[in-house]
Amino acid sequence: MNKLKSNEINQLVEEVLDSAEKSTVNHTQSPNVERVHSILTTDKATLQKWFYLMVLGRALDDRAPKYLKQAIGWSYHAPYAGHDGIQLAIGQVFDRNTDHLYPYYRDMLTCISAGLTAEEIICNGISKANDVAGGGRHMSNHFAKPEWNIHNVSSATGNHAQHAAGTGRAMKKYGHRGVVICSQGESSVSEGYVYEAINGATNEKLPVIFVIQDNGYGISVPKKDQTANRRVSNNFRGFKNLTILHCNGKDVFDSMNTMIAAKKIVLEEGHPVIVDANCVRIHSHSNSDRHELYRDDYELNYVREYDPLAKFRRLLLRYKRFTEEELVAIEEQVKEEVKQAHNKAMAAPDPTPESIFNFVIPEPYVSIKYPDGTHNFQGPPKKLIEGINETLKAEFRHNPDTFLWGQDVANKDKGGIFNVTKGMQQEFGPERVFNAPIAEDFILGTANGFSRFNDKIRVVVEGAEFADYFWPAMEQLVDTSHDYWRSNGKFSPNIVVRLASGGYIGGGLYHSQTIEGALITLPGIRVVYPSFADDAAGLLRTAIRSRGLTMFLEPKALYNAPKAATPIPDDFEVPFGKARIRREGTDMSIITYGNTTHMCLEAAEKMAKEHGASVEVVDLRSLSPMDEEAILNTVKKTGKVLIVHEDKVFGGVGGEVAAIITSKAFEYLDAPIMRVGATFTPIGFNRILENAILPNTEKIYKAAIELLEY
Amino acid sequence: MKDIAVIYSFNTRQTKNAAKEIIKHFGNAVKIDEINAEEIDGPTFMKYTNLILGVPTWFDGELPNYWDEFVPELETLDLTGKNIAIFGNGDQVSYPENFVDGIGIMADLVQSRGARVVGYTSAEGYRFESSRAYRNGKFCGLAIDFENQSELNTPRIKKWVEQLKKEFE
Numbered sequence: 001m002n003k004l005k006s007n008e009i010n011q012l013v014e015e016v017l018d019s020a021e022k023s024t025v026n027h028t029q030s031p032n033v034e035r036v037h038s039i040l041t042t043d044k045a046t047l048q049k050w051f052y053l054m055v056l057g058r059a060l061d062d063r064a065p066k067y068l069k070q071a072i073g074w075s076y077h078a079p080y081a082g083h084d085g086i087q088l089a090i091g092q093v094f095d096r097n098t099d100h101l102y103p104y105y106r107d108m109l110t111c112i113s114a115g116l117t118a119e120e121i122i123c124n125g126i127s128k129a130n131d132v133a134g135g136g137r138h139m140s141n142h143f144a145k146p147e148w149n150i151h152n153v154s155s156a157t158g159n160h161a162q163h164a165a166g167t168g169r170a171m172k173k174y175g176h177r178g179v180v181i182c183s184q185g186e187s188s189v190s191e192g193y194v195y196e197a198i199n200g201a202t203n204e205k206l207p208v209i210f211v212i213q214d215n216g217y218g219i220s221v222p223k224k225d226q227t228a229n230r231r232v233s234n235n236f237r238g239f240k241n242l243t244i245l246h247c248n249g250k251d252v253f254d255s256m257n258t259m260i261a262a263k264k265i266v267l268e269e270g271h272p273v274i275v276d277a278n279c280v281r282i283h284s285h286s287n288s289d290r291h292e293l294y295r296d297d298y299e300l301n302y303v304r305e306y307d308p309l310a311k312f313r314r315l316l317l318r319y320k321r322f323t324e325e326e327l328v329a330i331e332e333q334v335k336e337e338v339k340q341a342h343n344k345a346m347a348a349p350d351p352t353p354e355s356i357f358n359f360v361i362p363e364p365y366v367s368i369k370y371p372d373g374t375h376n377f378q379g380p381p382k383k384l385i386e387g388i389n390e391t392l393k394a395e396f397r398h399n400p401d402t403f404l405w406g407q408d409v410a411n412k413d414k415g416g417i418f419n420v421t422k423g424m425q426q427e428f429g430p431e432r433v434f435n436a437p438i439a440e441d442f443i444l445g446t447a448n449g450f451s452r453f454n455d456k457i458r459v460v461v462e463g464a465e466f467a468d469y470f471w472p473a474m475e476q477l478v479d480t481s482h483d484y485w486r487s488n489g490k491f492s493p494n495i496v497v498r499l500a501s502g503g504y505i506g507g508g509l510y511h512s513q514t515i516e517g518a519l520i521t522l523p524g525i526r527v528v529y530p531s532f533a534d535d536a537a538g539l540l541r542t543a544i545r546s547r548g549l550t551m552f553l554e555p556k557a558l559y560n561a562p563k564a565a566t567p568i569p570d571d572f573e574v575p576f577g578k579a580r581i582r583r584e585g586t587d588m589s590i591i592t593y594g595n596t597t598h599m600c601l602e603a604a605e606k607m608a609k610e611h612g613a614s615v616e617v618v619d620l621r622s623l624s625p626m627d628e629e630a631i632l633n634t635v636k637k638t639g640k641v642l643i644v645h646e647d648k649v650f651g652g653v654g655g656e657v658a659a660i661i662t663s664k665a666f667e668y669l670d671a672p673i674m675r676v677g678a679t680f681t682p683i684g685f686n687r688i689l690e691n692a693i694l695p696n697t698e699k700i701y702k703a704a705i706e707l708l709e710y
Numbered sequence: 711m712k713d714i715a716v717i718y719s720f721n722t723r724q725t726k727n728a729a730k731e732i733i734k735h736f737g738n739a740v741k742i743d744e745i746n747a748e749e750i751d752g753p754t755f756m757k758y759t760n761l762i763l764g765v766p767t768w769f770d771g772e773l774p775n776y777w778d779e780f781v782p783e784l785e786t787l788d789l790t791g792k793n794i795a796i797f798g799n800g801d802q803v804s805y806p807e808n809f810v811d812g813i814g815i816m817a818d819l820v821q822s823r824g825a826r827v828v829g830y831t832s833a834e835g836y837r838f839e840s841s842r843a844y845r846n847g848k849f850c851g852l853a854i855d856f857e858n859q860s861e862l863n864t865p866r867i868k869k870w871v872e873q874l875k876k877e878f879e
């Protein structure tokens with residue numbers, strides 16, 4: 001089949017010709033890497049430590065399936081055998097005093113090499129309460145030790161690349177000398193968010209080493225089905241401020257030298273590095289995969305032959321650095337150690353069922369002065385936009401560890417698409433207030449990573465220009481919502497996500513969405529939605545002072561609306577989960593929030609004038625947590641409930657409110673609960689369509705009359 | 711002509727086939743020793759003036775283990791005065807970015823220790839993107855592609871052996 005034409009695109013490999021002149025040639029793929037270690041020169045104690053760690057790792061890796069067989073645990077196990085060289089090197093180069101490490105689910109040896117003990121590994125594997133990664137909450141084989149900055153990461157492939165960039169950004173902002181090491185498989189690089197992370201890291205010159213462990217497969221998918229280049233790192237050749245190093249991840253020395261070089265480049269040249277380490281996957285992807293279904297005997301055989309541990313052992317003997325007896329002695333020592341670790345882990349306590357509600361979300365900041373989030377301050381009314389802007393500024397003055405980023409948030413006089421952050425960059429400088437690329441996932445993902453740098457930090461992000469564009473960030477949001485729980489309270493993402501939300505501006509499908517219905521399904525985050533300037537200011541202050549993540553939804557149609565303007569005490573605070581009665585009444589209750597609060601107040605006023613009806617209007621303000629007490633109290637008082645929100649009735653927050661009432665206050669109801677909200681359609685651009693779709697005062701009034709007359 | 715050592719791994723399939731064919735084309739005019747690369751050591755290597763090394767490329771541009779594990783020793787040898795020819799298997803369709811890199815890596819190594827690399831061949835008739843074996847329009851050895859051009863193996867090997875007969879001492 002000689003159809004191949006003569007070669008037209010060959011290129012001279014300059015480095016090869018150059019290196020041929022040097023005394024020693026780099027026989028590996030990273031020509032600029034200094035040969036710090038070699039089988040002939042590395043001191044014996046170091047070699048011994050490496051061999052010990054590698055044997056220990058493999059003993060545990062090989063043992064893991066036994067726990068599953070005996071129904072003890074470890075039901076997710078992704079064996080690392082074949083990645084030994086690079087994993088040893090990552091762990092050796094990582095310095096827990098200065099660096100941060102984001103391992104992935106195959107990084108057992110990485111974590112052992114970074115210092116995790118056999119007992120810690122097994123306790124994670126069999127999900128014990130004392131598992132240092134997360135007390136048995138996260139999947140097995142997801143090793144971590146947050147107190148050493150070995151982060152507890154998601155199982156969503158490559159998702160932590162953005163956290164790594166975020167931590168790198170924090171290191172840079174704080175002038176901290178260290179590196180972030182992010183590790184993942186080559187297939188996961190196909191995820192768009194990994195590109196966002198590397199784009200951001202190179203653009204901002206962040207101190208991150210992205211290690212790609214290339215074993216040729218994503219489960220059963222060969223890498224040719226992932227991307228055109230054989231080496232996925234070569235996809236990044238066009239990126240500026242980036243060094244790409246290839247190494248043999250099956251070779252201890254090449255891996256060590258490459259990781260040492262990578263760290264040096266990051267620290268000295270101040271830009272990120274990709275280390276692309278060629279590995280083999282000796283076993284199936286995980287215990288639920290059967291690789292003999294897609295790999296032939298030839299391949300199954302050669303991956304075994306390329307076992308990195310066996311190679312290292314051969315080298316130690318061949319170059320007479322160790323005797324067979326010495327190596328056997330180390331192997332025996334490991335056996336004993338694993339036995340003891342096993343016994344300790346088996347005796348360790350399991351997590352208790354009662355513990356499930358621990359660490360869902362951190363306790364919020366407690367307001368001493370405004371415990372119910374109301375005030376009697378008299379002063380000139382301020383608009384909602386001013387309330388937000390001034391609170392942001394006040395909090396940034398109050399706390400130097402506050403940062404804000406998002407799209408369009410900081411360019412001269414432009415401060416956000418709606419100018420909510422106007423003047424912030426001028427006052428707090430570009431180090432604390434700055435623009436982000438159009439990559440919503442990255443905006444939130446870096447906020448997560450940034451706040452991992454230390455717990456004092458508070459990040460405020462404009463999550464998207466419009467809530468409609470927040471969906472690309474849902475991946476990071478869902479993951480971030482788990483972090484506190486998954487790490488058993490070891491890491492709290494301290495973030496406020498601001499989103500200009502909702503319709504009534506003739507914005508159509510992409511400038512009108514309000515997304516709280518989707519958001520409140522997530523445990524681990526708070527969702528607030530003020531409708532008046534004072535509540536916006538008070539909730540924002542509480543959110544910025546609290547640990548944990550708060551989604552701060554801003555009804556953008558009200559930014560400048562006189563009806564939303566109120567006097568605002570300078571230090572106002574509104575606790576989460578505290579509704580506010582905006583109008584007292586006895587005949588019926590309208591429970592609402594956001595844009596529709598004002599419509600409900602108008603409808604209530606009309607009801608009073610035209611029917612003499614006394615309608616109570618309760619503004620929830622906070623959707624998660626929700627003020628159940630206030631809801632039940634108003635039902636008990638009036639016996640009739642109309643729930644109103646701008647979001648769709650189907651799948652909207654009102655369904656939860658209604659369910660709370662029927663299950664806890666059914667006997668107080670004198671009429672069925674009614675609901676008004678958007679139709680179950682997208683939001684049309686033509687004002688006629690928008691009006692037909694979204695609720696308004698008239699629709700609310702009609703429903704209220706109907707309820708009143710029931 | 712002085713004796714020739716043909717060093718390759720006896721555990722291989724393709725490399726072994728190529729080695730056998732190379733030896734066959736030399737005929738009986740010269741003494742050829744076949745040596746298993748899995749067991750090669752410095753003293754054996756140093757016995758010969760003319761050496762032919764079988765170096766296939768593995769894992770996107772790597773030497774196979776048996777060569778890689780010899781490299782630390784190789785780097786201590788003084789190869790001045792030796793003529794070294796390298797043949798190597800590669801697959802230009804599946805691995806066009808690293809086609810027969812192993813030949814180039816090995817050539818660099820032995821050259822840096824003073825050896826003369828012989829047996830350069832034209833890169834005409836191959837199609838690839840980059841190769842560490844590619845120098846000024848030529849490969850610094852013989853590239854053999856069993857996967858895609860097996861019918862060209864025999865003519866390529868024959869021609870190469872004729873060339874080596876002239877270039878070896």
Ligand SMILES: Cc1cc2nc3c(=O)[nH]c(=O)nc-3n(C[C@H](O)[C@H](O)[C@H](O)COP(=O)(O)O)c2cc1C
Pocket residue numbers: 722723724725726766767768769770771772799800801802805808809810811856857
């Ligand atoms: C995992 C693997 C990686 C390979 N990588 C390369 C490569 O980078 N460049 C190349 O030219 N050929 C590459 N090849 C092709 C081999 O060199 C080719 O199959 C050769 O015939 C193997 O020879 P052997 O079986 O005698 O070792 C690779 C083959 C395999 C199985």
Ligand SMILES: Cc1ncc(C[n+]2csc(CCOP(=O)(O)OP(=O)(O)O)c2C)c(N)n1
Pocket residue numbers: 078106155156157184185186187188189213215217218219285
């Ligand atoms: C976002 C996401 N999609 C799919 C999966 C399922 N999944 C788990 S591992 C894996 C393959 C990843 O392959 P690679 O990144 O090459 O790493 P390897 O497991 O080979 O080390 C896939 C698809 C996942 N965990 N996360």
